[in-house]
Amino acid sequence: MGSPMKIRAAIKDGRTEVKVLISHPMETGLRKDSEGKAVPAHYITEVVARHNERVVLSAIWGPAVSQNPFVQFQFAGGAPGDTVSVAWKDNQGDTRSDQLTLA
Amino acid sequence: MKSDFDLSAWPPPSLFSRRHFLRLGARLAGALALLPWVPGAAWAAALEAVFKERTVADVLKGLGDDIQSSDQITIVTPEIAENGAVVPVTVKSALPSTTEIYLVVEKNPNPLAAAFIIPDQTEPSISARVKVAQSSNLIAVVKADGKLYSATRETKVTLGGCGG
Amino acid sequence: MNTIPRVVLRLASVLILASTPALTFAAEENLFDEYRQMMADDNPAQLAEMQGEEYWKTAGGPKKQTLQGCDLGLGPGKTQGAYAVLPRFFADAGRVMDLETRLIWCMTTIQGRDPAELSGKAFSKQGQPTTDLEGLTTWIAGQSRDRVLAVPVDQPQVRAAFEEGKRLFFYRAGPYDFSCASCHSQSGKRIRLTSLPNLTTHDGAVSAYTTWPTYRVSQGAARTMQWRMVDCARQQRLPELIVGSPVTVSLLTYLAASANGGKMAAPGLKR
DSSP states (O other): OOOOOOEEEETTTTEEEEEEEEEOBBOOSSOOOOOBOOOOOOHHHHHHHHEEEEEEEEEEETTBSSSEEEEEEEEOOOTTTTTEEEEEEEEOOOOOEEEEOOO | OOOOOOTTTTGGGGGOHHHHHHHHHHHHHHHHHSSSOOHHHHHHHHHHHHHHOOOOOHHHHHOOOOOEEEEEEEEEOOEEETTOOOEEEEEEEESSTEEEEEEEEEEEESSSSEEEEEEBBSSSSSEEEEEEESEEEEEEEEEETEEEEEEEEEEEOOOOOSOO | OHHHHHHHHHHHHHHHHHHHHHHHHHHHEEEEEEEEHHHHTTTHHHHHHHHHHHHHHHTTTTTTTTTTOSSSSSSSSOOOGGGEEEEETTTTTTEEHHHHHHHHHHHTTTTOHHHHHHHHSOOOOSOOOOOHHHHHHHHHHHHTTBBBOOOOOSSSHHOOOOHHHHHHHHHOOOTTBBBBHHHHSSSEETTTTOOOOOOOOSSHHHHHHHHOOOEEETEEEEEEEEHHHHHHHHTTTTTOOOTTTTHHHHHHHHHHHTTOOOOOOOOEEOO
């Protein structure tokens, strides 16, 4: 479900820097469409990033996170062949998980 | 690919300060009774109430009673954002044992924008992008060693014209 | 004796008021550069690029074909550098085409898709997913990043389209008696806080053309040059332009060739 995320990760000085772009409308529920009807709220509520099985970032978001959200962080460790995965869940019950293998 | 959404590793043990949990928990005592006893889910549910608060004062109260301002927290945002729909922000904490970072936008309809849990191995520095409804203070609240600290930075936003 | 200083003071305050907007404007332009640069490396247009690359390589349409047999001017399947030498004349189609017009042609002839639908629903609405055409265009334009624009104006058909595009650029029409040139032929102009490039100068044409397709923050979407043409016509209250029509291709040929020698920097990011 949802469109693929763009996850980039680079190992640098014993740390791994992760950048994630997520395709999501992040509708606040306050916007009206061209016919004047309110567009229902539709936004990501939870995000979890893992290095292999270990959680390296968790987040709870509200609708004030921008459309097509971006998040960047760094964790200690990370070696070529390890995986970095990111999963999200939104207020309409949609979820998506993508992962990459560290180079 | 993982299909589950596992919050069981969330939050880290340092968050189980009894006082913190009780404060948040009490707000949703009724709702919590209906939830299974999953620590992460309970924490997320408690925070959900704070996301619905409409003033900064209520958001801060929801996060904890005693918040000290700290120069150990750095907020980076553009001097002026061309479009308030997307305002890049980086919050960096130099406080030891930072475990949580919150982004609060003073004049948004619901000021709490995002909450991040920082595990042990993760740098206490997060970049994200938030909506800023009008020029206003951006407040970063950081939990470090069980205590809450904050820093504030003003963010100006404009709306563009119809060209491009 | 008292009145003179007062007059001087008033004059001084009038002068200060008059000069403030200009100073503020210059400062704001620089500050917007900072804002855009903060997001340049992590431009959400990358999501559209990912989608476009996926579409290019995946069999689709009634004929279940990939677009890897599509010739964008440098040979079938070649995307690297293709955008920097478009628009150009395509003998198989018998006309000059920009990237988007060519992609519609390929999706029609190779994949069997409906050209009217591709043209009519070329752009995503707010909050809706990126269209195939937007994804493809953003990805392929990105494959020419840092390339020097070299629209083949030595092709007689391209030269003719350039001349036609230039005529259209200055052609005044519609209820407001507007032309493209009404907004884009003077330097230092802006609409509210947005700078209007002077497209009749080389620098202006380069700064505008090389940064499209672009992620449009206000719409949360990757927007293309065909979208830009259609939306400029809408703002001029002209009849609706058809995506891929000769009018759009001629205008794009004029704009692209005017920017020849500039370095591609798409996808960009704009307000």
